[in-house]
Amino acid sequence: MPAPVDPPPPAASPARRRPLSWLWLAGGLLAVALGGIGVVVPGLPTTVFFIAAAACFARSSPRLERWILALPRIGVLVADHRAGLGMPRRAKGLAIAMILVVATASGVLAVDNRSVGAGIVALGALGAAYVGLAVPTRERVLAERAAAGP
Secondary structure, eight states: OOOOOOOOOOOOGGGGGGGHHHHHHHHHHHHHHHHHHHSTTTSSSSSSHHHHHHHHHHHTTTHEEEEEEEEHHHHHHHHHTTTTTOOOOOHHHHHHHHHHHHHHHIIIOOOOOOHHHHHHHHHHHHHHHHHHSSSHHHHHHHHHHHOOOO
């Protein structure tokens, strides 16, 4: 006769979740909302908010994390980021161009104070430099991995 098997532990009900889990969930939902707005508002990033949402959902809701990763265009970019692949070359170029255009337009057209406008343009240039130099390029990382072999 086989030994009795202990029953699996009961699943945690929503009321028994840790309070911190609810904060992660709220942060993920906020990031999804901002990312959704970024889809239609030029200059507001989209992917970075969905990356943040996936990170928050990984700590609070695996179902919502899977939903983010299954999104048609965004999910692939989030998965690439997690795998250390960075951004596709085309997306990187577009991101840099949009940062420069929006920061320059904001600094020149939207601000009356020249020093504030110059600060906006400088921050935009700093952001573009960061994306260009610090964020890996997907194609380059894949080529380096292929050259390194298994």
